[in-house]
Amino acid sequence: MKVAIFIYSLAGGGAERIVSQLVPYLESKELDVYLVLMNNTCAYSFTTKREPFFLEHSKPTENGILKLLKIPLLAYKYHVLLKKNNIEKSISFLTRPGFISVLTKFFNKQRTIIISERSNSSNQYGYKNLQSWINIFLIKKLYPIADLIITNSKGNAEDLISNFNVPSHKLFTVYNPVSIKTIDAIESKKDFFDKNFFNLISVGRLDKGKNHQLLIRSVEKLKDKKVRLYIFGDGELKNELQRLIGNLRLEKSVFLMGFDSNPYQYLKAADLFVFSSNHEGFPNVLLEAMTCSLPIISTNCPSGPNEILEAEIEYDFKEIFFTKYGLLIPRNDEQKMTEAIVYMMGNVTYYADCKASLKKRILDFENEKILENFYNIFSA
Structure with a gap:
């Protein structure tokens, strides 16, 4: 089975660390994993059978409005990548890759799109500025379209149900792992x-x-x-x-x-x-x-x-x-x-x-x- 794992980069952070563990684990289970990135920063080294794919090579300091305007184009590019490689299941980590992956549903409704939501969205985007308002709007409009949203806490799941109109049957909680x-x-x-x-x-x-x-x-x-x-x-x-x-x-x-x-x-x-x-x-x-x-x-x-x-x-x-x-x-x-x-x-x-x-x-x-x-x- 071919699966795509999509995250902005492998810079130091909790979501990035999980991806660095998840890719080799899924490969050990004989899944064909395509790691998709948007930036080449890498703080975690791990072995993988396939070189990462890059949708783009953006900078973390890129203008916020430009990031927003590029989302539809990046969604189309991600759709093309998935289609070309016959990938029918995708999981994204972090908010912007989540928006991009959900939009591919407009090009192929049969594709399974999974979002891994790692934050409490109401609080992460609760700063009453333009960036927060845009993200809240997009979460409300796009997240309910996903086939499944994996939250890493029950509190995050409740937040998506109560404040972002995500149906409870589309939510599943998987806690973060730690390599003891x-x-x-x-x-x-x-x-x-x-x-x-x-x-x-x-x-x-x-x-x-x-x-x-x-x-x-x-x-x-x-x-x-x-x-x-x-x-x-x-x-x-x-x-x-x-x-x-x-x-x-x-x-x-x-x-x-x-x-x-x-x-x-x-x-x-x-x-x-x-x-x-x-x-x-x-x-x-x-x-x-x-x-x-x-x-x-x-x-x-x-x-x-x-x-x-x-x-x-x-x-x-x-x-x-x-x-x-x-x-x-x-x-x-x-x-x-x-x-x-x-x-x-x-x-x-x-x-x-x-x-x-x-x-x-x-x-x-x-x-x-x-x-x-x-x-x-x-x-x-």
Whole structure:
């Protein structure tokens, strides 16, 4: 069976990491996989039987209006690629490839178009600007046309049903996978952190949604404590965050480390994982931190963290919530983040209980189990 996997690029990110795992897995199951890209940035190396196909070679900084205007042309080009290679099933990752793939239905209604939606669309596009309004409009018009939408959390599925008119029978939830064996085999960078400090670590793109300002300002409130924060990731807010660190005189307490394809060596050596997102789909990095036996403090953002940490609470919960794996705090609340960090530093028993519980929970997201769900969808 021939299948196409369509994503903008293989730059560092959760969706890209999943594609880097999914392609070789499906090939091992004797599927003929066509990887389709729009940009040649690649942060993940993996072996594949076939060279990727490029619909175009665009730049991430391309003008937003131009991106919009090109969608119909790219849909036709994608249709031609699928038709030429007799590919009848396509799965797209991330929003723009989703729009493009759905539009191919106008050229061939028999083709099976699957979208893998990795975010909570209402929150990702809730910034009340032109780009957000356009994306919300296109999701409402195009997503219901797809044959199947795979969400990576139940919260994302509910959002599409309630706010984007997607029929519930077209939705199926498959959680993100984590490669436990791969991470377990990686050595800890034991000498990296100064053990005289309580070392916090966070991993994620430096963008508005990840809200790293919250972490930096929380650390500023802990100046009298021996706390350090290490943020791994790149993005458009790097210079802005560096200025904030300088303005708060935190150069010796907060460090922007850039992107690293192997953050696990640092996760295994740190003391606590802190996560400050305003919105998520289903954050892989929480799974990876848990695989590294690292207790969690996370904002209770839509969606994913409360499902991962098995906390049945609403997103507007205003207090710190205790789970078996760490703490959930309200979104964008510096004071609660600060209080949660202090609690983790001072409560050795709770901290140890969290570490002990993580390994059992992470088995629910084991790589092979999750990737098999994708294979079963293609084989149906």
